[in-house]
Amino acid sequence: MARRLPKSERSPSLPPPPPSDQRDAAIQELSKGSELATQLMAQLELIPERELDGRRDDALANVRSLSMSLSSSLYALRSERREHHNCGSSSSSGGAGPAAVTSVSGGGRGGGSGARNKTKRRRGKHGEELTETVFITTTPENDGFHWRKYGEKKILDSEFRKLYYRCGYSDERKCQAKKYVQQENNKHPPEFRVTLTNEHTCNTLFQDQPSSSSTNSQVLDFTKASISSPLMDSHVGATILKKEEEEEVPSIDESSRIMSTIMRNYGAYGDYDESSPQSWNGAGWQ
């Protein structure tokens, strides 16, 4: 695990949220990028394997990873936009309003499959109304928020354990957002069912990058064995690589770096530190 940030660094004073038009521009460009990645994937599939000296599959895997990263980031940005629209002046209790999740083409895996979301309401532990969003993704870690794991459970009739995360700022900022992740299958890459409950009220998406640290605790870490199955291979989950595995699949890292570059270029959250590439690769995640 990467070095953890001192508490003072992890609790920066909140910078002003980016202007909505800037965020919209980022969303727009990410959408374009996602579409282009899909097109590129289709084009690659049309190229005969022999013409690429057997590297077509590698290229396809890279493009898929890129597409998934783009889609996940789109989802995160869109979620945050809703946050500003819906909760801008509301209390921090979260979960009060419906999470009208924008459907995203997340995943973008071959055949057009990807994140499949649906939003539904359910009752919380104490009867309070909760809104939960469920989607399937191959990159459950790429949503840009800082999640802290608080539990893990073997689920009946499932060979995979369910992982429980809450917002890393649940205490500091009373953010009620939670995330449940459960592997669905042993596909390559495997798909994960991600359940999000409550909206983030912490406004910390991509915000708390330390200016000089080589680490961050911003994003969910799936590098632990807890989420992996014996069948998970190097294609799993784009950025879930441990340090010692990095060299094996550099292409995955590359897609994550591309993603971070996009985010920086649009200044979605201005103080992202370019000098911390490991912020986005497996080694730097938490």
Added chain:
DNA sequence: GATATTTGACCTCC
């Protein structure tokens, strides 16, 4: 020493 993760125990709901 500070912080995150693990994991068994506990709580609540059905």
Added chain:
DNA sequence: GGAGGTCAAATATC
């Protein structure tokens, strides 16, 4: 009573 969700002490990491 069983299953899912959460808590919190122990442990790991930096």
